[in-house]
Amino acid sequence: MTWIGEDDSAAVDVVVNGRPATLRVPARRTLADALRDDGRTGTHLGCEHGVCGACTVLLDGRPVRSCLTLAVQAEGADVETVEGLADGPELHVLQRAFHEHGALQCGFCTPGFLMLALGLLRAEPGASPERVREVLTSNLCRCTGGAPIVRAVLAAQRELAGDVA
Structure with missing residues (x-):
């Protein structure tokens, strides 16, 4: 060194x-x-x-x-x-889910949440809703609040698992 x-x-x-x-x-x-x-x-x-x-x-x-x-x-x-995250004009599943679930307002915190969620979903693809919520509480959002962000990550998790229901 x-x-x-x-x-x-x-x-x-x-x-x-x-x-x-x-x-x-x-x-x-x-x-x-x-x-x-x-x-x-x-x-x-x-x-x-x-x-x-x-x-x-x-x-x-x-x-x-x-x-x-x-x-x-x-x-x-x-x-x-x-x-x-995005592949050219094609948004990543997490980016789409944030948009669809209203998980952003001013957008300042969004990149950090997206990367935190990506790391979680890769490491723990079957993370429980409680675990998702626990991990996401380590980041702060002053506009949207946590509920829409958690919903978006859980929706992305379902889509990544092949269950888009």
């Missing part, structure tokens, strides 16, 4: 949304700031203390608060942001 001075910068090799990228960042730069500086502005910064969850991204498949993660910690990792 090489120590990096606080004023030094580093080249961080990552895969972002399936594409290799090298982020040149100061040692103390957060992953959220590095992603935003690189044009991935869907990762929102809210509290910058790890409380709100607006900055949630997937790091090697696990949801992380990118405002608390240093960019250099992502070296060699696979990073997924909200920009990687």
